[in-house]
Amino acid sequence: MKAQRSAHQSRLEAALPVALARVAATPGVYAALWCGSAALGEATPHSDLDFHALVTGEHRWRSNFTVDGVPVEVFHNPVRQVRAMFAEEDAATVTMFAQGRAVLPHPELDALMAEAHALYAAGPKPRPLTEAQRFNLIEEVMDGRGVLDEPVHALVALSTVSSAVDQLYAVNGWWEVKHERWPADLAGRSPELAQGLNAVLVATDARSRQAALETLVTRLTGDLAYRDGGSEPEAVT
Incomplete structure (x- = not known):
């Protein structure tokens, strides 16, 4: 089973350079985080490559494409939007930045990852049942x-x-x-x-x-x- 899982992981990692190059070439992108199961070394036959890209400007969007049959999904957000999602305790975003790997480094990305690590360790505020x-x-x-x-x-x-x-x-x-x-x-x-x-x-x-x-x-x-x-x-x- 381990060998089989390793093969799935290797397949996604082989597609990583081309996928990252396409993300980096997107207008406005200046930093990128690799996240999801593959970034954790836990790829399955149904895993894709997930990225969170920091962008200039005032717009956010999602995109998807394939590289040699590997599906790729990218979340594009300006820094202030990421911090807004942190403030809203958006679990998916906090987890992405706490567990992801910087593949297109930038000081602002480093800062966001540090913030996410602290938030993830602290946990969200308990919300009693209404x-x-x-x-x-x-x-x-x-x-x-x-x-x-x-x-x-x-x-x-x-x-x-x-x-x-x-x-x-x-x-x-x-x-x-x-x-x-x-x-x-x-x-x-x-x-x-x-x-x-x-x-x-x-x-x-x-x-x-x-x-x-x-x-x-x-x-x-x-x-x-x-x-x-x-x-x-x-x-x-």
Whole structure:
């Protein structure tokens, strides 16, 4: 397996010089960060090359192209936009700059990477579950109960578990990761939560799936009882 994974990594690294040259030749680009699974040495058969490029001017955009069959995606942003995303605790951007590799160096890129390392180490501010979020999760659980005997239950349950795990990351002050990384990431943070998620994912029938889902959701909501609540009034336009 290691040899196979190494071959995938080698394929992406072989495409790196040509891909980087194209990024560097883009008007306005003056620095570039290589990020994503390949930059971490974890390429799979489905990985691409990801770059974050710093640009002059006041515009941001994304581009994509291929190099010898390798897909390449580039995020172009001026420095102030990157810092704005840091301020918004945009998990993907913070993680890119904290874990990426400078392949077109520049002092401003070095500064952003240092900022991202500090932010990543500190973690995002925990965001307690709001009453509205609690109500919505309970509603989704009840939707699952309502289709327990229908094939669509799997879809409803997995949609709910997605909402619940997103909220678990927010409540605990953990940086979000891609959904496919949840099992491994949670195993390192909370084996109990990882087991709860796995129980939903591997359930072979609707009733066991629903029971596992409700156990996971109640870790956030405390119980599944409805409470009085509502949003604050907002002006209409």
